Amino acid sequence: MKRILNVVGARPNFMKIAPIHRQMKQFPDSFEPILVHTGQHYDEAMSKIFFEQLQLPEPDIYLGVGSGSHAEQTAKIMIAFEKVCMEHHPDLVLVVGDVNSTLACSLVASKLHIPVAHVEAGLRSGDVTMPEEINRIVTDRLSDYLFTTEESGNTNLKAEGIPEGKIFFVGNVMIDSLVHFLPQAESSHILEELNVTQGSYALVTLHRPSNVDEKEKARQVLEILNEVQQLLPVVFPIHPRTSKNFQRFGFTEMIAHMEQLKMIPPASYLDFLKLMKHARLVLTDSGGIQEETTYLGIPCLTLRENTERPITVHLGSNEIVGMNKSRIMEALNLILNNQWKNGEVPQLWDGKAAERIVKVLKEH
Numbered sequence: 001m002k003r004i005l006n007v008v009g010a011r012p013n014f015m016k017i018a019p020i021h022r023q024m025k026q027f028p029d030s031f032e033p034i035l036v037h038t039g040q041h042y043d044e045a046m047s048k049i050f051f052e053q054l055q056l057p058e059p060d061i062y063l064g065v066g067s068g069s070h071a072e073q074t075a076k077i078m079i080a081f082e083k084v085c086m087e088h089h090p091d092l093v094l095v096v097g098d099v100n101s102t103l104a105c106s107l108v109a110s111k112l113h114i115p116v117a118h119v120e121a122g123l124r125s126g127d128v129t130m131p132e133e134i135n136r137i138v139t140d141r142l143s144d145y146l147f148t149t150e151e152s153g154n155t156n157l158k159a160e161g162i163p164e165g166k167i168f169f170v171g172n173v174m175i176d177s178l179v180h181f182l183p184q185a186e187s188s189h190i191l192e193e194l195n196v197t198q199g200s201y202a203l204v205t206l207h208r209p210s211n212v213d214e215k216e217k218a219r220q221v222l223e224i225l226n227e228v229q230q231l232l233p234v235v236f237p238i239h240p241r242t243s244k245n246f247q248r249f250g251f252t253e254m255i256a257h258m259e260q261l262k263m264i265p266p267a268s269y270l271d272f273l274k275l276m277k278h279a280r281l282v283l284t285d286s287g288g289i290q291e292e293t294t295y296l297g298i299p300c301l302t303l304r305e306n307t308e309r310p311i312t313v314h315l316g317s318n319e320i321v322g323m324n325k326s327r328i329m330e331a332l333n334l335i336l337n338n339q340w341k342n343g344e345v346p347q348l349w350d351g352k353a354a355e356r357i358v359k360v361l362k363e364h
């Protein structure tokens with residue numbers, strides 16, 4: 001019987017842990033999974049609604065650390081999580097993704113000689129100015145089980161000297177959740193509520209510090225959205241980081257003048273799946289959304305200079321377009337003229353990644 005702390009902290013963690021936690025619960029003789037929520041994300045719209053919709057149980061342990069600078073947030077999580085480890089003596093700590101909670105908990109576990117499993121290992125953007133890249137590199141270095149989603153992950157880890165025996169190519173747990181919940185998402189009424197129709201709107205998400213934390217960069221982003229919304233309605237569920245910055249920079253009036261821009265609070269999981277599935281295209285700086293659109297075959301323009309998920313570009317429906325307005329408008333025209341690549345679903349993105357992970361953990 002293995003006691004496993006399954007760690008979540010921020011929004012993109014919830015859909016990754018849900019299928020793993022559910023799968024572990026299927027084997028009560030082998031696993032005692034304990035769900036730990038660091039509280040990195042705490043708003044109802046960023047956290048609770050995801051637990052409900054993903055049918056995750058209430059966290060067994062809630063650390064309530066909240067927001068702060070990177071050092072503050074990481075340190076608070078470490079202090080609180082160390083106490084949890086000392087009290088519960090887990091056999092394994094399982095972390096997902098690349099957020100500060102992922103890094104903090106893997107660091108604590110490894111110092112206490114508790115084995116660490118990292119789900120979504122090996123992804124590299126090559127850009128260490130991204131906080132997530134640092135989180136990914138350090139977490140992988142400390143991990144004992146590295147579960148990868150795409151071939152580039154295996155290659156990157158081997159190049160960094162990680163022994164092959166620690167690397168397990170299992171596929172994508174976020175796609176497990178997508179496959180599982182897509183039928184339910186179809187009954188969401190979000191399109192009617194927003195007065196948009198299938199295949200006729202663009203969906204936007206933007207929250208990377210490099211795009212929204214500086215005034216001039218954020219203005220550039222809005223100028224791009226202004227052009228896009230002149231061609232088709234734009235639905236923009238806005239992350240709290242982005243909305244706080246737009247207000248701080250005094251952009252409220254500029255936004256109000258964009259008639260076809262529908263800025264809405266952060267969407268729930270099921271509403272967001274529905275919005276993605278029926279969008280004409282998606283513009284994003286998220287990591288996960290590049291993968292979800294590839295699975296769904298929806299054209300995706302990534303407003304960044306690089307990606308840690310290259311398979312979404314080589315095989316999928318994603319392109320990296322940076323902040324170059326003319327490049328973005330060119331791509332948009334191709335999409336609206338039905339000249340975009342079709343893309344394929346990557347290997348092992350089949351809804352069964354969590355099964356494979358739990359099998360590996362059972363056998364080791």
Ligand code: UD1
Nearest residue numbers: 010011012040041042043046067068099100131132240241
């Ligand atoms: C974090 C992750 C990022 C991930 C994103 C998904 C890190 C370094 N970054 O970024 O990789 O893509 O989550 O959303 O871990 N806030 C609220 N309510 C909340 C949570 C946050 O208002 O429930 C606001 C606060 O002002 C906070 C800011 O958002 O300061 C940023 O939150 P934080 O957790 O620091 O990083 P994210 O930008 O959300």
